Amino acid sequence: MMNWLQELPNWQPYGDPQYFIYLLVALIPVVVALLFGKRIKWYEGLVSLAFIVLMFAGSHWQQFIALIGYIIWQAVMVFGYAKYRQKADNKWVFYGAVFLDVLPLAIVKITPAVTMGQNSLLGFLGISYLMFRSVGMLMEMRDGVLKEFTFGQFLRFMLFMPTLSSGPIDRFRRFTEDYETVPDRDKYLGMIEKAVHYLFLGFFYKFILAYIFGTLLLPGLEHEALVAGGLINWPTIGVMYAYGFDLFFDFAGYSLFAVTISYLMGIETPMNFDKPFMAKNLKDFWNRWHMSLSFWFRDFIFMRLVMVFMRHKVFKNRNVTSGVVYVLNMTIMGFWHGVTWYYISYGIFHGLALVINDWWLRYKRRHKKQIPHNKFTEGFAIFLTFNIVMVSFLLFSGFLDQLWFHNH
Amino acid sequence: MLKRLGLIFGPVIVAVVAVIAGIMLMPEDNNKHDYQAEQRAANALTPIVFKNQTLKQRALSDKQHRFVPFFGSSEWSRMDTFHPSVLAEGYHRSYRPFLLGQRGAQSLTQYFGMQQITKQLTNKQAVYVISPQWFVKQGEDPNAFKYYFNQAQALTWLQHAKGTTADRYAAKRLLAMNVSSSLTGYLRRIADGKKLTANDQGWISMKLRFLNHEDSLFADMQLGNNYTKRVLPKTANLPKTYNETKLNALADKYAAEHTKSNQFGIDDKFYQQRVAKQLGKLRGSQRQFNYLQSPEYGDLQLALQQFAATHTNVLFVIQPVNEKWAAYTGLDMKMYDQTVAKIKSQLTTQGFTNIADFSQSGDKQYFMQDTIHMGWRGWLAFDKRVNHFLTTPQSTPTYHMQDKYYGHDWMTATSVN
Numbered sequence: 001m002m003n004w005l006q007e008l009p010n011w012q013p014y015g016d017p018q019y020f021i022y023l024l025v026a027l028i029p030v031v032v033a034l035l036f037g038k039r040i041k042w043y044e045g046l047v048s049l050a051f052i053v054l055m056f057a058g059s060h061w062q063q064f065i066a067l068i069g070y071i072i073w074q075a076v077m078v079f080g081y082a083k084y085r086q087k088a089d090n091k092w093v094f095y096g097a098v099f100l101d102v103l104p105l106a107i108v109k110i111t112p113a114v115t116m117g118q119n120s121l122l123g124f125l126g127i128s129y130l131m132f133r134s135v136g137m138l139m140e141m142r143d144g145v146l147k148e149f150t151f152g153q154f155l156r157f158m159l160f161m162p163t164l165s166s167g168p169i170d171r172f173r174r175f176t177e178d179y180e181t182v183p184d185r186d187k188y189l190g191m192i193e194k195a196v197h198y199l200f201l202g203f204f205y206k207f208i209l210a211y212i213f214g215t216l217l218l219p220g221l222e223h224e225a226l227v228a229g230g231l232i233n234w235p236t237i238g239v240m241y242a243y244g245f246d247l248f249f250d251f252a253g254y255s256l257f258a259v260t261i262s263y264l265m266g267i268e269t270p271m272n273f274d275k276p277f278m279a280k281n282l283k284d285f286w287n288r289w290h291m292s293l294s295f296w297f298r299d300f301i302f303m304r305l306v307m308v309f310m311r312h313k314v315f316k317n318r319n320v321t322s323g324v325v326y327v328l329n330m331t332i333m334g335f336w337h338g339v340t341w342y343y344i345s346y347g348i349f350h351g352l353a354l355v356i357n358d359w360w361l362r363y364k365r366r367h368k369k370q371i372p373h374n375k376f377t378e379g380f381a382i383f384l385t386f387n388i389v390m391v392s393f394l395l396f397s398g399f400l401d402q403l404w405f406h407n408h
Numbered sequence: 409m410l411k412r413l414g415l416i417f418g419p420v421i422v423a424v425v426a427v428i429a430g431i432m433l434m435p436e437d438n439n440k441h442d443y444q445a446e447q448r449a450a451n452a453l454t455p456i457v458f459k460n461q462t463l464k465q466r467a468l469s470d471k472q473h474r475f476v477p478f479f480g481s482s483e484w485s486r487m488d489t490f491h492p493s494v495l496a497e498g499y500h501r502s503y504r505p506f507l508l509g510q511r512g513a514q515s516l517t518q519y520f521g522m523q524q525i526t527k528q529l530t531n532k533q534a535v536y537v538i539s540p541q542w543f544v545k546q547g548e549d550p551n552a553f554k555y556y557f558n559q560a561q562a563l564t565w566l567q568h569a570k571g572t573t574a575d576r577y578a579a580k581r582l583l584a585m586n587v588s589s590s591l592t593g594y595l596r597r598i599a600d601g602k603k604l605t606a607n608d609q610g611w612i613s614m615k616l617r618f619l620n621h622e623d624s625l626f627a628d629m630q631l632g633n634n635y636t637k638r639v640l641p642k643t644a645n646l647p648k649t650y651n652e653t654k655l656n657a658l659a660d661k662y663a664a665e666h667t668k669s670n671q672f673g674i675d676d677k678f679y680q681q682r683v684a685k686q687l688g689k690l691r692g693s694q695r696q697f698n699y700l701q702s703p704e705y706g707d708l709q710l711a712l713q714q715f716a717a718t719h720t721n722v723l724f725v726i727q728p729v730n731e732k733w734a735a736y737t738g739l740d741m742k743m744y745d746q747t748v749a750k751i752k753s754q755l756t757t758q759g760f761t762n763i764a765d766f767s768q769s770g771d772k773q774y775f776m777q778d779t780i781h782m783g784w785r786g787w788l789a790f791d792k793r794v795n796h797f798l799t800t801p802q803s804t805p806t807y808h809m810q811d812k813y814y815g816h817d818w819m820t821a822t823s824v825n
Binding site for chain 2 (some may be wrong): 016193196229308
């Protein structure tokens with residue numbers, strides 16, 4: 001039955017130069033129409049559908065089935081809860097809806113951990129990002145700020161092609177407003193201008209810098225580090241930096257592509273990175289690194305947990321509350337990355353580091369006079385933050401798992 | 409609006425046109441012969457050179473200097489004093505090896521690499537080193553394959569692919585390596601036994617023209633120089649004239665100096681870096697190894713098919729394993745011998761009768777440099793056979809290719825008869 005899907009070529013999003021050519025050519029009518037103040041919804045839908053199908057075609061066809069199943073599941077949750085919320089507002093129903101919404105992703109994340117690396121059949125590229133979007137909708141409905149929406153709007157938001165596979169994570173109301181209002185010509189020309197800039201910056205990041213760090217440098221360093229063995233060695237430090245830069249340039253490059261294509265479609269998808277290695281402290285770092293994810297966690301996990309703890313007066317001290325929630329928040333993020341010791345400890349690492357960071361900022365505020373603040377201390381802060389982040393990325397990379405436990 | 413669009417897209421269009429024009433206007437110069445650059449490429453052992461058609465063609469078509477393609481894998485990087493490149497240089501042989509292949513390169517990689525030098529292989533000689541370790545169940549690792557693969561290899565091949573059993577097999581293997589989505593459509597057609605359309609061929613030759621210009625443009629930017637750093641200096645160690653006794657004595661001396669740390673006769677540096685720390689873990693670790701059933705047999709057949717098509721006279725070299733090490737790791741030597749017999753049968757039944765089989769030499773002293781690579785005495789024995797093959801008149805072989813070697817039956821056969 002799915003033969004036709006298997007026969008099609010598989011096009012990974014933004015995978016090679018040809019992908020951009022095909023996609024940009026397909027978008028020409030969209031751009032021309034937007035320049036004349038029109039949005040050809042049916043055509044945009046068709047192009048999006050075609051590129052989504054190609055993303056899961058070929059050997060990935062099972063993921064396409066998983067995607068369709070997942071969308072149906074999410075639609076039932078979102079529209080079911082929307083219907084319920086018009087009449088009542090029981091928190092347990094809300095928790096239940098969120099739980100059921102997250103459940104498929106949880107299964108996908110837990111499956112490899114309990115089956116020795118087998119992947120769940122429910123999984124597909126981008127499942128997490130769909131979950132973030134729909135849970136965001138549930139939260140906004142609970143808050144009463146999101147009330148009415150159509151099935152078409154829901155689908156368009158969930159399946160927005162440029163950001164389907166790895167974000168940035170948009171919010172429903174922001175996205176839908178962009179979609180329903182065509183930007184005026186002047187603004188849209190500005191968006192095209194930015195899009196061209198982001199596109200080439202993305203090329204530079206992903207196809208040059210990430211290539212240098214990830215393809216040219218990393219394998220050799222990993223090999224040397226494994227040969228050297230032991231708990232830690234110099235080549236492992238090299239792996240740490242090469243991996244860290246590869247991670248950034250690869251993901252920032254991808255994010256720039258996603259933003260570029262969004263802009264050309266007249267949607268101002270939020271940016272994902274803002275010079276993260278210039279962060280002055282860890283809190284600042286999370287305001288600059290994978291921003292759409294950390295803001296999602298801030299708004300929907302951190303803030304909510306803080307509110308729950310405060311309301312129930314779990315801890316007397318405000319700082320204790322926020323400290324505990326930092327650790328919880330980051331640990332959950334660790335689990336989201338995957339159920340392995342290194343992802344989870346990456347989360348806990350950042351949680352604890354944020355607690356220390358918070359304590360230091362408070363201490364600094366109290367001792368303003370004694371602690372110097374100048375260009376050098378700022379430079380040192382940036383340097384220190386950068387290196388702490390790099391250490392956490394080494395943990396995140398899973399390379400230590402290989403070095404310590406699977407090195408033969 | 410148009411003015412602003414012009415300002416936005418103008419520079420992009422100008423840049424794209426300039427890059428394309430710059431590459432296409434650059435003359436494709438595959439006939440430039442600079443001996444130093446050729447030697448540099450011949451000993452480079454980098455994926456850059458392996459994938460660069462221009463560098464390979466320039467050296468292999470040089471009429472003043474005879475470069476012979478030496479196809480193989482990781483053994484080429486064991487550049488000690490008795491390495492074939494050092495000996496050819498030191499004794500001013502009439503040939504120089506052009507080393508093709510590094511760690512992880514196997515027959516499929518070599519086959520697609522050959523597509524770029526078919527003209528240079530025609531009616532010439534070559535050396536082809538087969539490692540039985542290639543013949544694992546899953547065949548060549550797709551990651552290793554991609555490391556040595558570029559689109560131009562496949563596009564050049566597609567220009568001549570006709571839908572023979574060999575072509576269909578090659579297309580299927582390339583699909584299995586999951587190389588590039590833009591090739592998938594063509595490969596599927598060939599794999600299904602269909603022909604490419606004239607339109608397809610038009611696109612292919614257009615793309616190829618661009619890629620070959622690009623290839624030529626970057627050919628002069630080589631990195632590193634093994635020739636001056638690792639080959640030339642070692643020629644000074646050699647006795648003035650070729651003398652087997654002296655060379656053997658010298659090899660024994662070097663080998664004795666470098667194998668003090670272990671009972672396996674493995675080079676000390678290699679031993680310390682790769683073996684010592686996990687010696688305990690490695691005991692018995694190769695007990696389950698099996699080289700008898702592998703797609704590698706079909707991939708080898710592709711390389712043979714190429715040699716037959718270009719009437720290339722090839723000396724096949726079969727690498728030994730370090731027998732002390734094999735005993736320690738529990739490698740099944742009977743299985744290893746059967747593998748060698750199977751490979752040889754595939755060669756000889758089709759007329760490839762020049763075989764330097766060293767498979768039984770893995771227990772000779774100072775023959776192996778490490779666990780699976782020849783060194784010192786091994787290189788000398790290798791060189792003797794290769795030198796003889798390349799410098800004395802050889803009868804023209806006749807090949808009779810058999811498609812059964814692409815079949816599942818052969819690839820899974822555990823005995824030759």
